Amino acid sequence: MDLSKRLEAVCKLVTKGNSVADVGCDHGYVSIYLIQNQISPKCYAMDVRKGPLSKAKENITAYQLEDCIETRLSDGLEKLGEMEADTLILAGMGGRLMLKILGDYPNISLRLKEWILQPQSEIAYVRAVLRDCGALILEEDMILEDGKFYPMMKVSPPNVAASDFGLISEPKLKDSDLFGELLLKKKHPILKIFVEKEIKTYKKILDQIMNNRQQDSEQVERNNNRQRELEHYLEQLKNAWKQLQGGTV
Numbered sequence: 587m588d589l590s591k592r593l594e595a596v597c598k599l600v601t602k603g604n605s606v607a608d609v610g611c612d613h614g615y616v617s618i619y620l621i622q623n624q625i626s627p628k629c630y631a632m633d634v635r636k637g638p639l640s641k642a643k644e645n646i647t648a649y650q651l652e653d654c655i656e657t658r659l660s661d662g663l664e665k666l667g668e669m670e671a672d673t674l675i676l677a678g679m680g681g682r683l684m685l686k687i688l689g690d691y692p693n694i695s696l697r698l699k700e701w702i703l704q705p706q707s708e709i710a711y712v713r714a715v716l717r718d719c720g721a722l723i724l725e726e727d728m729i730l731e732d733g734k735f736y737p738m739m740k741v742s743p744p745n746v747a748a749s750d751f752g753l754i755s756e757p758k759l760k761d762s763d764l765f766g767e768l769l770l771k772k773k774h775p776i777l778k779i780f781v782e783k784e785i786k787t788y789k790k791i792l793d794q795i796m797n798n799r800q801q802d803s804e805q806v807e808r809n810n811n812r813q814r815e816l817e818h819y820l821e822q823l824k825n826a827w828k829q830l831q832g833g834t835v
Contacts, residue, residue, distance in 0.1 A: 587619045587649070591731045592704070592738075596677050599702045599725060599740045600625055604672035607632060607698075609662060609687060610679050614642030614655065621654045630671060632660040663691035672699040677738070681708035685715055685753050692748040700724070704738035710764045713739075714757035720744030726768040728776040735780050737766060765826045778830050785823045792816045 589597065597619050600606060605628040608616045617629035631646070633639045639657055646655045658665045663674075674695065676684045684705055688695045695701070701721075705712045716723060725740040744751065762770065769777045795813050 587615060587622050589615055589619050592729050592736045593677065594619070595727050595729045595736075596675060596702055596704050596738055597623070597625060599727065599738065600673050600675070601700060601740075603627070604699060605629070605670065606673045606675060607663070607666050607671035608675045608677075609633075609660070609666075610676060611642055611657075612638045612678070614645045614657070616675060616677070617642075617655045618645060618649050618651060621651050622649070626673070627654065629655045630658060630666060631655055632658045632665065634659070634661045662687040663694040666691075666694055668694055668697050673702060674698050674700070675702045677702070677704035678706055681705035681712040685712060689751070689753045692751040696743050696746065696748055696751055698743060701741040701743060702738070703741060704736060706736075709737050709766075710759055711757070713763040713766065714759050715753050716741060717763075718754040718757045719752065720746060723766075723768060726766045726774075728766070728769055728774055728780070730776050730779060735776065737769070739766075739768075761822050761825060764822060770826060770829050773830050777826075781823055781826050781830060785820065785827065788816055788820055788823070792820065 593616055597616060600620060602625050604626055606617065606620055606626045607630040609632045611617060611631035611633050614631045617631040620626040620629055631639070631642050633642065636659060639659055643657050646652055646657065660666065676687060684703060688701070703712065713723065721744045722742040723739050724742055727738050729736045729738070765777060765781065766774075792813065795809050795816070798809065
């Protein structure tokens, strides 16, 4: 089973020997890969959509892995038993949806040993919420595939009772939430590419705004507000670049 670079990296974050629940499994390729490569002895391929789940069943049967992979039609963690899985994979979905799935079934999510998360959006928000709820990011990776950047992480769930588990809706963001503290520490090569690209892109946008002098007062005010936002983000990018490589861009 050949996977995309993104999904293969997700699989490599799974602790070997753990049983896995892949929520939002699409066509079941992650579960098949985990079994074939002897990373996991048991997988639960789960999806809220009947179409992809039916295709996952076909693929699992084609690879003769029915004894190792169980499919379930499930809204998030709804159909996962409390002690069935060690690892939860949430990949290829929006950050807020991912956090909603974790928060909707705390009696399940908190009993898991680890969460493997690959948000498609709002990565800084996800990192901040995880930090504020007491979860610990153990490992981070970042993949560049087909021109897109994919950050991902292995997370240790917070050690709290289900009744006390809450996800802060508007956490205070830190600069490290934008780029990933662990990615910065190990000077991840893909993060370097991302930061350098962002600096060049937003410098151009800022130059365009500064050169576009409008007479309309409302437009001027909007441009001024946007300029301040861009200048702040560029400062954050430059600080990250210094941590990653040193010097200036």
